[in-house]
Amino acid sequence: MSLSATQDLTTLIEDTKRQMTVITGLSPETVSEFDRAEQGWRLNIDMLEHRSIPRTQDLLASFEVELDDAGHVARWRRTGRFMRGQG
Secondary structure: OOOOOHHHHHHHHHHHHHHHHHHHOOEEEEEEEEEEEOOEEEEEEEEEEEOOOOHHHOEEEEEEEEEOOOOOEEEEEEEEEEEHHHO
16 A cells, blocks of 8 residues: 555554554554554554543553555554553
């Protein structure tokens, strides 16, 4: 998949967030990295693992996600956890 416009990039990222929500059951927060991989794309997504009060104490998890050329999740792994106030 070649990205020819900002809309394509936005769509790819939003589709990846939806896929990761289905896979993990967690809510996506932000995409902190996006890059071309050998075969497809690589993203780092921070997802909410535990909501707290105050929000600065929320527990987030970072995931490295690899997409194939069609934009489907081919591989993912959790690379770390952190409190929102520490990220």
